[in-house]
């Protein structure tokens with residue numbers, strides 16, 4: 113394929129690489145043209161260029177830079193919840209590895225909570241914790257914990273028995289067996305779980321902040337989006353949405369880079 | 384680690400010919416939940432001498448791996464005893480390195496060099512990194528993997544993976560090397576090449592290493608074993624114990640053909656006892 117392509121002026125590979133940017137640019141252009149050409153009310157649906165200007169202003173390019181504060185509010189809560197979820201998941205998986213009953217409990221709990229959109233727990237959380245950061249953390253943890261725990265469990269359960277025996281043969285202690293054999297073996301599933309967990313958490317926290325915004329709480333990018341409707345700054349709202357998408361994509365590619373550095377290089381990604 | 388070194392030192396004091404592994408009435412049963420236990424190895428008694436290359440030959444499913452795994456200390460005996468240098472086998476140790484049949488015995492996140500160096504650094508924790516790497520390179524050269532040494536296991540062929548596992552085991556210089564059909568999953572040509580190479584390595588570098596080699600391949604047994612123990616089909620018993628004068632002679636050498644034919648008959652017999 114490569115050799116064939118090199119003879120031509122525009123190789124299929126370059127077209128392949130450019131396909132995505134071209135589609136993205138085309139969609140943006142269509143957005144701009146439709147809004148401008150059909151004279152849509154900018155209060156309902158702003159043009160692409162307006163949204164980009166507002167986004168730039170919100171990020172400090174010729175504007176207040178207020179968006180950074182909102183992003184930080186959201187990410188701070190999310191990172192706290194992430195740390196809690198990962199610690200809980202490791203703890204629960206550790207129990208489950210050693211005990212059949214604990215394993216069954218974990219598997220049942222995962223089965224129950226994984227299909228539940230945890231945002232549905234927000235009303236209860238508000239009842240228990242009030243309009244506080246704790247409520248947010250609670251629902252976000254409930255969305256991240258189960259996918260992380262279940263992929264950890266699967267990761268540890270599928271470690272090759274031969275590698276465990278290899279570890280025993282070289283007289284690894286229990287702890288070094290975990291760190292030098294079990295964890296690297298489970299890494300593909302771990303990274304996948306962390307990625308999925310982060311994605312769930314990200315959706316949940318934005319949704320939860322929207323609800324908080326609607327009821328008058330404060331902070332976060334979701335709250336900012338909701339506020340833009342209240343104050344008829346629709347372009348700001350669109351800028352907020354765009355930012356949510358950009359951050360989501362950026363973290364996703366972080367995880368992909370991590371996979372490329374580890375499991376892809378070792379060829380264990382599908383294990 | 385100190386105990387391992389001491390024990391290795393004690394092995395050296397035994398003169399060749401003295402028994403190193405003493406197996407007495409060893410039986411091993413697997414208990415599967417809800418079903419009657421299956422007897423895999425049935426009262427095997429055998430002495431394996433220091434420095435000898437001992438082959439366990441038998442049809443598939445006769446309990447060869449089970450017996451070898453028990454010698455390695457990975458599974459317990461149901462009854463009887465296995466002693467190494469007079470001491471009952473405990474948990475697995477670096478005195479007895481196992482080369483598994485499975486290609487998946489290399490750490491996938493370490494290169495060929497990394498895998499071998501890892502083994503050396505486990506066995507000789509005081510050795511400096513550079514010294515360990517130098518030793519690893521020697522062993523890798525011995526199995527002919529020099530060019531592959533910076534590669535990760537997923538980029539190696541099956542035969543190359545087994546060579547790497549062999550290099551790692553040799554680098555650790557165990558008193559007892561346990562090999563469970565390491566070439567069983569290779570194609571015929573690669574298997575013959577590996578058999579010849581292993582023979583050369585055992586002749587050159589490991590004269591006083593005791594080796595127990597499991598196989599179901601008659602020619603492999605004749606090529607590699609000072610003595611050959613034939614096991615009957617499950618539950619595995621000792622069916623015959625044969626001194627092999629042809630050890631080390633080229634594969635398929637005409638002189639060795641009668642013995643190979645005899646072994647083949649013995650294996651066929653063990654098949655018949657089943658039906």
Ligand SMILES: Nc1ncnc2c1ncn2[C@@H]1O[C@H](COP(=O)(O)OP(=O)(O)OP(=O)(O)O)[C@@H](O)[C@H]1O
Nearest residue numbers: 413415423442443444445446447448449450599617
């Ligand atoms: N973990 C296990 N649980 C239950 N039964 C087992 C287990 N491992 C092996 N067996 C049984 O024990 C018997 C001997 O198995 P073993 O693996 O030792 O045979 P083998 O001689 O190594 O065969 P092969 O040449 O195919 O590797 C077989 O009947 C097998 O079904």
Ligand SMILES: [Mg+2]
Nearest residue numbers: 447448449563
């Ligand atoms: Mg076997």
